[in-house]
Amino acid sequence: MVLKRILATLFVTLWSVFVMLPLLWALVTSFKPPEAVNRGATYIPFLEFQPVLTGWSNIFGGGGATTNLVPPLLNSMIITFGAAAISLVLGTITSYGLSRFIYKAGFIKNQDIIFFFISQRIMPPIVLSFPFFLMLRTLGLLDSRTGLILVSIAGLMPIVVWLMVDFFNGIPKELDEMAMLEGYSPIQVFARVILPLAAPGLTVAGMFAVIFGWNDFFYPLVLTFGQVVTLPVAILSLNATVTPFWTLSAAAIFAILPLIIFAFAMERFLSKGSLSGAVR
Amino acid sequence: MLEIKNLRASFQGETYLDDISFTAQPGRIYVLMGRTGAGKTSLMRAIGGLLPLDSGSIHFDNQDITSTPVWKRDAAIVYQQFINYPNKTVRQNVEFPLRKLGLKGDELNQRVDLYLQKVGLTELSKRKPSQLSGGQQQRVALARSLARQSRILMLDEPLMNLDFKLREQLRDEFLELFSGESSAVTFYATTEISEAMMLGFEVLVMHEGKILQSGPPSEVFERPINTLVAEIVNDPPITLLSVTVEDGAALLKSGSRIELPTHLRSLQQGDYIFGVRANDIEPASLSEGTLPCKIGFVELSGSETVLYINSDSGDMVVQIEGIHDYSAGSNIHLKIRPERLIAFDKAGSLLIAPGVGVK
Numbered sequence: 001m002v003l004k005r006i007l008a009t010l011f012v013t014l015w016s017v018f019v020m021l022p023l024l025w026a027l028v029t030s031f032k033p034p035e036a037v038n039r040g041a042t043y044i045p046f047l048e049f050q051p052v053l054t055g056w057s058n059i060f061g062g063g064g065a066t067t068n069l070v071p072p073l074l075n076s077m078i079i080t081f082g083a084a085a086i087s088l089v090l091g092t093i094t095s096y097g098l099s100r101f102i103y104k105a106g107f108i109k110n111q112d113i114i115f116f117f118i119s120q121r122i123m124p125p126i127v128l129s130f131p132f133f134l135m136l137r138t139l140g141l142l143d144s145r146t147g148l149i150l151v152s153i154a155g156l157m158p159i160v161v162w163l164m165v166d167f168f169n170g171i172p173k174e175l176d177e178m179a180m181l182e183g184y185s186p187i188q189v190f191a192r193v194i195l196p197l198a199a200p201g202l203t204v205a206g207m208f209a210v211i212f213g214w215n216d217f218f219y220p221l222v223l224t225f226g227q228v229v230t231l232p233v234a235i236l237s238l239n240a241t242v243t244p245f246w247t248l249s250a251a252a253i254f255a256i257l258p259l260i261i262f263a264f265a266m267e268r269f270l271s272k273g274s275l276s277g278a279v280r
Numbered sequence: 281m282l283e284i285k286n287l288r289a290s291f292q293g294e295t296y297l298d299d300i301s302f303t304a305q306p307g308r309i310y311v312l313m314g315r316t317g318a319g320k321t322s323l324m325r326a327i328g329g330l331l332p333l334d335s336g337s338i339h340f341d342n343q344d345i346t347s348t349p350v351w352k353r354d355a356a357i358v359y360q361q362f363i364n365y366p367n368k369t370v371r372q373n374v375e376f377p378l379r380k381l382g383l384k385g386d387e388l389n390q391r392v393d394l395y396l397q398k399v400g401l402t403e404l405s406k407r408k409p410s411q412l413s414g415g416q417q418q419r420v421a422l423a424r425s426l427a428r429q430s431r432i433l434m435l436d437e438p439l440m441n442l443d444f445k446l447r448e449q450l451r452d453e454f455l456e457l458f459s460g461e462s463s464a465v466t467f468y469a470t471t472e473i474s475e476a477m478m479l480g481f482e483v484l485v486m487h488e489g490k491i492l493q494s495g496p497p498s499e500v501f502e503r504p505i506n507t508l509v510a511e512i513v514n515d516p517p518i519t520l521l522s523v524t525v526e527d528g529a530a531l532l533k534s535g536s537r538i539e540l541p542t543h544l545r546s547l548q549q550g551d552y553i554f555g556v557r558a559n560d561i562e563p564a565s566l567s568e569g570t571l572p573c574k575i576g577f578v579e580l581s582g583s584e585t586v587l588y589i590n591s592d593s594g595d596m597v598v599q600i601e602g603i604h605d606y607s608a609g610s611n612i613h614l615k616i617r618p619e620r621l622i623a624f625d626k627a628g629s630l631l632i633a634p635g636v637g638v639k
Contacts, residue, residue, distance in 0.1 A: 172363065180351045
């Protein structure tokens with residue numbers, strides 16, 4: 001038993017180091033002066049090098065840099081959180097329907113509808129980029145946040161539906177029936193009984209939607225021309241010019257910071273076993 | 281009064297309810313008896329509005345509620361799986377339906393306290409269902425259903441998932457609980473005749489979506505209208521023997537003779553099925569009128585020994601008071617108590633039951 005615990009702790013520690021090390025390296029590098037990067041590997045600030053804010057100041061347009069990552073950050077936040085929120089609302093309602101009712105149209109049944117949603121993500125983005133381009137051009141939404149939100153919803157809703165159908169299937173239908181027998185209408189049952197129980201699932205689906213939306217690179221690249229630049233595209237453009245490592249590292253940390261804050265904020269909703277005791 | 285008329289329900293070619301009609305009075309417990317898949321749950325779901333109907337009607341107090349939405353039916357179901365709101369405490373579980381009724385403040389608290397006390401959960405009111413035992417979880421479900429004081433209360437095999445001792449205990453408590461609910465029509469689904477005998481004002485024996493027989497439990501038990509009902513209402517299973525009646529005696533397939541008792545003397549010569557309950561067959565020493573048999577299987581059930589017998593006359597089941605040391609494969613002589621025989625015709629319809637005249 002003790003040996004098992006030691007092995008588990010060792011494994012978790014090693015895994016954490018493996019996951020965290022690149023992030024720590026990027027964080028350390030973002031505070032390095034040029035010579036600390038160029039003269040070979042250094043790791044420990046204050047001991048091996050004196051930390052400076054050059055890299056960070058560069059990404060906010062300081063030190064004569066032409067790039068400022070704040071507008072792209074705002075674009076990314078509006079597009080990602082907007083699309084994720086809409087996807088979560090639409091996807092949750094869709095999933096509940098797919099979990100509770102039987103749909104049949106010819107050979108198309110519930111499983112086919114779920115697969116239809118998932119298939120949106122199976123396709124490589126390039127396949128959809130041309131139709132999306134034409135649609136947004138027709139709507140006059142090319143190079144706009146609204147256009148990118150719409151495209152993003154098409155990509156995020158499948159994730160929500162895929163996760164939430166499974167989650168709703170885990171909530172016994174008898175709970176819905178019981179609440180209805182107790183006087184609650186189907187909409188009240190969904191809002192007052194099912195949604196509170198689905199909070200952990202919604203949190204996971206929301207986190208996935210935000211992560212996927214945040215990291216989306218291809219559509220913002222091909223569907224915008226400079227008016228609306230998202231963070232991943234802005235960072236790429238940093239790389240396209242001669243940008244020093246310390247600035248790139250600062251940009252990388254800056255780009256994942258909102259996700260880390262979001263993940264910590266959401267963690268408390270990820271309570272385990274919220275359904276235990278529903279049905280024995 | 282609840283009036284059910286010609287209810288039919290089916291889905292994808294499978295019939296769940298087949299022309300069900302009956303009336304039920306408030307303040308009485310109606311026991312739905314039948315094997316798994318007999319239609320007990322379907323009937324309850326239909327009454328609750330959870331099962332779409334092909335045809336038929338449901339009236340309550342002369343009001344047609346056939347198309348009334350579930351949430352306006354004023355019906356409550358206790359499921360066999362102990363269903364509760366897992367994110368709410370015991371108290372909040374009982375409060376939830378009452379809040380929908382508009383109860384608040386002292387009135388709400390008093391009602392909740394009353395029913396928590398009735399089911400013995402006052403001390404555990406702050407716990408979540410997952411922190412309770414199976415019996416306690418089922419009590420929460422029961423308190424929630426009772427507290428609403430619905431006009432129709434349905435209990436779908438509520439003791440099925442509990443262990444033997446807890447079942448006995450809760451069954452006793454049910455009697456006390458339901459006796460106070462005089463305004464509700466109560467349905468109680470079970471597969472056990474003992475529960476039906478204990479709780480039921482009337483038993484409705486169901487099979488394949490139909491009601492085969494209804495009436496007071498003792499009448500259904502004593503006078504099953506056919507061999508199927510006899511099989512459903514008897515536990516341990518009733519023994520059904522094919523016999524030929526001639527010269528005032530019944531000849532079994534093995535050639536053994538049973539002298540016809542007084543109540544069966546009116547039977548004409550011919551083929552019949554005789555039913556005999558497990559506790560009406562007893563082991564006997566070798567003598568005239570006993571049947572030589574072989575024990576196939578021995579089951580110890582509570583304080584009783586049940587023998588499953590293979591004989592040339594047909595398979596039999598014997599129930600003996602107390603725990604006895606019988607072993608499978610050994611030979612035994614059995615004696616049937618002729619005065620307890622039930623006579624069915626060849627098709628299985630009841631002809632004569634003990635203490636009751638020819639049909």
